[in-house]
Amino acid sequence: MALIVSHYHADHVYGLQEFKRIGAKIYAQGEGRSYLSSETSKQRLIASRVDFAPWVNADTRLIAADVWIDQKIKLTIGGIDFFISRVGPAHVPEDLMVYVPSEKVLFAGDLVFRGRIPFVGNADSKGWLIALDEIEKLNPSIVIPGHGNYSVKPAEDIAFTRDYLKYLRESMSKAAINMDPFEDAYKQADWSEYDGMPLFRAANRMNAYNVYLSIQAE
Structure with missing residues (x-):
């Protein structure tokens, strides 16, 4: 097993x-x-x-x-090939994804979110965007995320995750680079596209703050 x-x-x-x-x-x-x-x-x-x-x-x-x-490997179980590879640092430094080419199924961990606000935590948001490009190149038919139901429209969920991360970076970048207060940047951002989604109130502010800090460290 x-x-x-x-x-x-x-x-x-x-x-x-x-x-x-x-x-x-x-x-x-x-x-x-x-x-x-x-x-x-x-x-x-x-x-x-x-x-x-x-x-x-x-x-x-x-x-x-x-x-x-530490490098891409292949496991064959029950005649099915599973390709395991590192992608990142992205959501975390040790992200792995598992691709099953015969089924075009990708197990993406917490790199792809659907129907809810992603948890960014201390992620490398720039690396995460690169990871999403790698996932997109595989063109999977089904993506199994780390949370929630499987995705039968991976392109939409990849795009949702990418757009959210990009907006976090765009809305926080100027303040982070200029060392302006986070509170001002957060209040000035337009969150209307995401407000009301599951985990918005629990995660969005923390996500924005962590991206604000990480941009200062880049």
Whole structure:
């Protein structure tokens, strides 16, 4: 049994110990080791055991991969080829995507969002836009995102994710470069296209602020 970790965000890896228990071989991109050894990952797990109890509890552990991937590899399971490759740094430094050419199906992790505001976090938004171009070149018929239903119109969902990231960068760039206050830039931006979408209130302000900071660091 093979289990491929798209990236080491808590909501994607807190169940790994259960798959390990039944004998799965875990594959992940090598940059995931940095997350596992970070103080952030340890503190987040401690907090999650409180905030998300009983689903996250004392039995929840951070699990390292059995195979750390640093270049494109092919797994053949049941006669089906799965091509695993790094794409990024983008959403996170260790993004992986899995393409099944015989079915034209792409497992995109959190690189493509549909029907909801993307979670940007500490993403490399510039690298993420490049990653979306790579995904688009594959021309998949179906994209399986990290959250929500599968996409049967990948071009639309890729475009939605790209347009959102581009707008974040466009609306934050001038203020970030000129060291103008974030609050002013956020208030001046027109969010009408995204206001009302799921997770707008929870994520949009944080997304904009993180892009504002990341542009200053570029």
